[in-house]
Amino acid sequence: MTQPLVDRHDVELAALAAAGGRREFGELVRRHGSAVRGLLRRMGAQPSLADDVAQDAFIQAFERCAEFRGDGTFAGWIKKIAARLYIKRIAREARYIAESETEDVVPTTDHAGLIDLDEALKSLSEVERICVSLCHGAGMAHPEIASALNLPLGTVKSHVKRGLDKLRARLQPQPSLGSVQHVG
CATH class of the missing domain: 1.10.10.10 (Winged helix-like DNA-binding domain superfamily/Winged helix DNA-binding domain)
Known part of the structure; x- marks a missing residue:
């Protein structure tokens, strides 16, 4: 019998997601989605923008999941991806300059x-x-x-x-x- 997803560690889920495990990655999104959106809101994103950037961050994380080695936490890794995406977005809009x-x-x-x-x-x-x-x-x-x-x-x-x-x-x-x- 396989171990339930909720009992698995983030590093294990990320490794399974890197091998194409969509359910495993879905568990990571469930665990960390609200924290990512919360960070983006604290950075100044409106709710809809925070949702969009968080979704983009998780898509990018899924595509790059093999790069996550577990040196830090998955939460920290995905938050950095989301923060960088948000920064790029506001830089394009030239809002952070002034x-x-x-x-x-x-x-x-x-x-x-x-x-x-x-x-x-x-x-x-x-x-x-x-x-x-x-x-x-x-x-x-x-x-x-x-x-x-x-x-x-x-x-x-x-x-x-x-x-x-x-x-x-x-x-x-x-x-x-x-x-x-x-x-x-």
Whole structure:
């Protein structure tokens, strides 16, 4: 009796997919599709564009599945493919070149006081959001990001640092009015 697909490791599924296993690759898509779309959304893609780019990334991954050796995670590998495809798309549209003025977006909170990371990311400039998302969402190194965006390495490092500083400031817990101490 063969092992169910859900019990197989990503490396094994990728090897079977490289040999033409469509069901095995379908399991990889099921496991990692929402994470890929989530990364693309955090990079700034609208939902329909995130879906399109994620689909293109999985098609490319299926065609190149034999290249996945299991040195890192499959999730990291497919996220890098998706991030690069998204970057190529926005580069063609020449949107990432101009750092647009961002609106003052106040992050929304839920009733438990948790801050919405997606809303906080929207407060960054487009290039900061992309650099932070590639670095911390797709696991790309600064030199890889510089190469993918055709930006100097120092500029990428600055965008990542500035973006993270802005996120830290925005995501800081705000003191509640009840915790103010009176000196008397």
